[in-house]
Amino acid sequence: MPITAHAPPARDLRLDLLRGYFFVGMTIEHLPPHPLSSLFRQTYGFISVAEGFVFVSGMVFALVYGKTLLRQGAGAMRKRAFARARDIYLNHAGLYTAVLLGGSYLGHSFGGDVTGLWWRGLLLLYQPGLFFLLPMYFVFVLAGAFALQQMAAGRGAWVLSGSVALWLAAQFGVGVAPLAPSWYHPGAFNILAWQVLFFSGMYIGHRRLLGQSVLPRSRALLLASAAIAGSLFLVRHDPGLLGKAAAWREQAMTAWKYSCHPLRMLNFVAIACLLGALPAAAGERCTRSLPGRALTFVGGHSLPVFGWSLVLTYAAIAAQAHWAALPGWTQAVLAAASAASLLLPAWLHAELRRAPARLAPLPAAYRAAAAAGGNLSHQ
Numbered sequence: 001m002p003i004t005a006h007a008p009p010a011r012d013l014r015l016d017l018l019r020g021y022f023f024v025g026m027t028i029e030h031l032p033p034h035p036l037s038s039l040f041r042q043t044y045g046f047i048s049v050a051e052g053f054v055f056v057s058g059m060v061f062a063l064v065y066g067k068t069l070l071r072q073g074a075g076a077m078r079k080r081a082f083a084r085a086r087d088i089y090l091n092h093a094g095l096y097t098a099v100l101l102g103g104s105y106l107g108h109s110f111g112g113d114v115t116g117l118w119w120r121g122l123l124l125l126y127q128p129g130l131f132f133l134l135p136m137y138f139v140f141v142l143a144g145a146f147a148l149q150q151m152a153a154g155r156g157a158w159v160l161s162g163s164v165a166l167w168l169a170a171q172f173g174v175g176v177a178p179l180a181p182s183w184y185h186p187g188a189f190n191i192l193a194w195q196v197l198f199f200s201g202m203y204i205g206h207r208r209l210l211g212q213s214v215l216p217r218s219r220a221l222l223l224a225s226a227a228i229a230g231s232l233f234l235v236r237h238d239p240g241l242l243g244k245a246a247a248w249r250e251q252a253m254t255a256w257k258y259s260c261h262p263l264r265m266l267n268f269v270a271i272a273c274l275l276g277a278l279p280a281a282a283g284e285r286c287t288r289s290l291p292g293r294a295l296t297f298v299g300g301h302s303l304p305v306f307g308w309s310l311v312l313t314y315a316a317i318a319a320q321a322h323w324a325a326l327p328g329w330t331q332a333v334l335a336a337a338s339a340a341s342l343l344l345p346a347w348l349h350a351e352l353r354r355a356p357a358r359l360a361p362l363p364a365a366y367r368a369a370a371a372a373g374g375n376l377s378h379q
Helices: 013-032 047-072 074-105 116-123 133-152 157-171 191-208 217-238 239-253 262-278 280-288 290-301 302-317 320-324 328-340 343-358 364-373
Strands: none
Touching: 013 047, 013 302, 013 328, 047 074, 047 133, 047 191, 047 262, 074 116, 074 133, 133 157, 133 191, 133 262, 157 191, 217 262, 217 328, 239 302, 280 290, 290 302, 290 343, 302 320, 302 328, 302 343, 302 364
């Protein structure tokens, strides 16, 4: 059914709350080992905050850009999505260059010629460490603009079917060595597998935009989700339950993560169904609490917050020897402070966005310059 013109729903702060929580989790988990790591390392079973972030980002993309599609048409939607992709790429290029040059200055060996690594990184052919995340999101946003048009034309099921087909191919090694070009060195995550989270999130976000139901009201589905999530939670936290098969559990937590293994996807779907069954009022109350307001604020400024998190992570890794020598409580305090510092880039971004209105009395050229400086897309 093609998208129809009706009043789009207001911004759902619960999604920003979740994204803020995922940002905190990623920041704490990516730091060198510390006592708080276990709080976010696949706490709810064989799923991580990364899966949640990619899925929710797909939902937000469909809701935000779907509104533009409703109000201004496909051309305006594509223009806005391409601008977002441009911002993502420029952030990646700037962060990658800064970390590469800074590391080289400090004597860090990146395993190759810095100049060669730099241009290959800018062409997205080489994605070391955590530098696969923004390129992956860059591709998702570009492809998402076209996928959203197809969903609006009533072909959402076809888009989702194609996404699932790519995910299935990834389970057989497509997208990574040796079934990938030798000159392409992506990051740890297989993009052909992880795209299914983004596009399934888009599909659900699009249905919400149309006012259509997302999950059937089924007690059997809720009970099955609880059983699956509860069982995998126990297996995740009690390796003794598996006996001699404990190695399977470790594989599920590591290697299977990179390809969105079917077991991990089953775990993710079960958790998502349970969260989807929660009353909307409960989530809204969370967004109004003090911690909830902080997380919602952080989640509403995703690009600068992620960039800051990346800088913190690489700075901590560069000082890993000193970090390891610190007492556990000091590591925990530094990790908590790192998570709290995510409010800083969110605040700075919010201030930049407000700057043009404050500069209204100034000449038009100054206002335009201020607007350009604060025009990182607030998705």
